[in-house]
Amino acid sequence: MKDRFFGTFLVVISALITYSDKLGFEFDYNFEYNSTTNFIYALTTTLSPIILAIGANFRPLRISFIFPIFIYSANLFWVLSNNKSDMGYSYHYAFAVVICFVLLILFVDKFIKKEKYYKNKVSLLEALLDLKIAIHDK
Incomplete structure (x- = not known):
């Protein structure tokens, strides 16, 4: 669970650091x-995509990807x-992109779950048929 929290933190930070130029820092050498x-x-x-890639390897909460998508879309x-x-x-416009992205993810997630359900159902039926054939052969 700590890994997921750390990954989520990195994903959110990867988006938010792009606004650090608004903090008003001044360096002598630029x-x-x-x-x-x-x-x-x-x-x-x-640095932001690098941090995002590192954070994605920690299996962050999927909802955290809304932050980079929103920030990158707004910047685009x-x-x-x-x-x-x-x-x-x-x-x-970035908010509209995020809404479309969330709807796409929900649609794909539902489609994947439906495919897994039918795949499990077919494998169960195949197992039952194999068992029935094995019983009749004896």
Whole structure:
């Protein structure tokens, strides 16, 4: 259980660190970036998928993946928008993406459970038929 909690924590942190550029840090050396904000954004968007991949190996709660999907979607819509000074409707679009993602996961989960049910039913019937044949052969 501790592993799942740690994985969930890493998945959520992987999404939230991309907003650490909003904290107002200032460094003396920005590795040739225009500002510390740009450097922190570039660094955290590079580290975020790595942390997400590490966290995913700890079998986190599936609900925790909503955070990175929301953040990455909002950033994608912001990058594709005309207004770079404001997030605008990016959060609304990202929320719609998350809702679609959750519905897709629920649909796929239901489909997988249905397939497992029928597979178990068929294997049980096969086992019963094999047993019936074995009884009649004796």
